[in-house]
Amino acid sequence: MKRILFIILLSLSIVIFSAEDVFARGGGGSGGHALSFGLTTVSSDQKDINSIIDHVNATQGGVSTKTLTSAYDFFAQYTYRFSGSIFALAFRPSLFMQSGKGSGATVGDYSHSLTGYTFFPLLRIYPLENSFIRFYMQGGVGFGYLKGEVKQGESSVSYAGSNFGAQAGLGAEFCFTDNHCMSLEGNLRYLPIERNIADSVSGTPTGFTQVQNSREVEYDQNDMATTMSGIQGVLAYTYNF
Numbered sequence: 001m002k003r004i005l006f007i008i009l010l011s012l013s014i015v016i017f018s019a020e021d022v023f024a025r026g027g028g029g030s031g032g033h034a035l036s037f038g039l040t041t042v043s044s045d046q047k048d049i050n051s052i053i054d055h056v057n058a059t060q061g062g063v064s065t066k067t068l069t070s071a072y073d074f075f076a077q078y079t080y081r082f083s084g085s086i087f088a089l090a091f092r093p094s095l096f097m098q099s100g101k102g103s104g105a106t107v108g109d110y111s112h113s114l115t116g117y118t119f120f121p122l123l124r125i126y127p128l129e130n131s132f133i134r135f136y137m138q139g140g141v142g143f144g145y146l147k148g149e150v151k152q153g154e155s156s157v158s159y160a161g162s163n164f165g166a167q168a169g170l171g172a173e174f175c176f177t178d179n180h181c182m183s184l185e186g187n188l189r190y191l192p193i194e195r196n197i198a199d200s201v202s203g204t205p206t207g208f209t210q211v212q213n214s215r216e217v218e219y220d221q222n223d224m225a226t227t228m229s230g231i232q233g234v235l236a237y238t239y240n241f
Helices: 002-018 047-059
Strands: 032-042 071-081 087-104 108-129 133-152 155-175 180-190 197-202 230-240
Touching (some): 047 108, 071 108, 071 230, 108 155, 155 230
Antiparallel strands (some): 032 071, 071 087, 087 108, 155 180, 155 197
C-alpha cells in the first residue's frame, strides 16, 4: 500500500508542477461552501501492540492473531473557499478504527481493537484548476484521541491516550457537475500517542509488564505507545453549494 500511495503522490506532484499549459493557474475560484464525506486507509503500524501480539502468539497455546499494520478513517469535512483566491479552509473530523482477532487453547478468544477520533483544521491551496479538475495541496495541525481494548479469554484491558499532531498532502478533485465532485488524496499524518492510561482491568492479561487501573500501560518495562500516524490514501465525495 505504501508503494501505491507513493506513486499517487508522485504522479500528482508531477502533474501539478508541469501541466501549466493544460490547466489555468489558481486564483479565479468563485468561493463558496462544500461538504465532503470520505474513506481513508492509514498505514498505522502499532509496533508495541504487535510485539505483545507476537509474544502471545508464540507462548499461549497456538494463538494466531494478525498484527495491526493498517487502519481505516471515516471522515466528514466542511470547506470554505475564499472568493477570487487560491485559498480555502477545511475542517475535518474523522473516526479511526483498527483491530485484530485470534483464538487459542490457553487464552481462548483474543483480540486487540482501537477506536478513536481526530480533528484537523486544514489550509488548502489550489495552484492549478479548470472546470473539471482542481489540484490542491493542504496541511494543518490537529488533535487525536485513541481508545484501546484487549480481550484474552476471561481477562480484559481498556486504555486511552491522546496527542496533537500534523498532516499534509496533495489531492485532485474531479467535478462532474458544478455541485458534485469526487476527490483522491495522498497525505502523511504524524500523530503518535506515547502514553496510554488503563481505565479498566479484569483478570491478568498476558504480554504486559504493567497493567493497572489509572496507571500507564507498559510493555517491556516502557510505556506502551500507540499511533494514528501513517500514509493516507483518501477517496471522498464532495457537494458544493
